[in-house]
Amino acid sequence: MTEEPARSASLQGVDRVLTVLEAFVGQAEWRVSDLAKHLGIHKAVTHRIVRSLEARHYLEQAEARGSYSLGPAAVALGRAAGRRAPRTTARRHLIRLAEQTGEVVLFYTLRGHRYVCVERLDINAETAVTVEIGDTIGLNAGAGKTLLAYQDERFLQEVLGAPLPRYTDRTPTDPGAIRDMLGRIRAQGYWVSDGEITPGTVGVSAPVRDADGGVRHCVCVTMLDRRVDERRLAGVSAAVRDTATAVSQSLGHRDGGAGP
Structure with missing residues (x-):
């Protein structure tokens, strides 16, 4: 008989803690008395919650009896959520691209010295692509x-100085030739690969920039090479670049999108 009231009280406590934290989204700093009045929670209860959050570093107080603000634990939690955001943010743009092209659309993320497929859409597509969500591939x-082209020189040396995997007879593995390709990518803002991972397919990819201007993600459309002509390639390339720009802007980039 007492279990349900205890559970209700526990949930009410969790709800109050979240309500306190949410108040710092709309306002950077709060004094306990002002926060209690704003939330309609008794001052003593608010003080206990704030002190508990302070002990766990979700809130911090600049000086004795001063205002509270978000602490390092809250900031770290926000950054962790931000690392998951690109895939979610990109999805609506990727769906539009898949509907526009009728081809397989992929979204890749840099992971160490490799890259991973985090999204794949096959709307009305007949192309057999060997890459699945979760697969990691050599850069x-x-x-x-397209990701490698925008990393710093030290990163390039580490990647190109290690053994490079070969997936088909068209996968480039010569560091000098790859550097030439990276220069072309930076100049034109996209890359067209021909059977480098899946035989019989052509992929068009463009870089996605995040809020700080870094390139950690890219958009790719893969299609059967027998369906590709000059006009088709130009149209798909433009659509991929436009999508990469739209995703970049959605991630907070404000300097021309996914160009070099």
């Missing part, structure tokens, strides 16, 4: 070079 192959 020398396919859309990986």
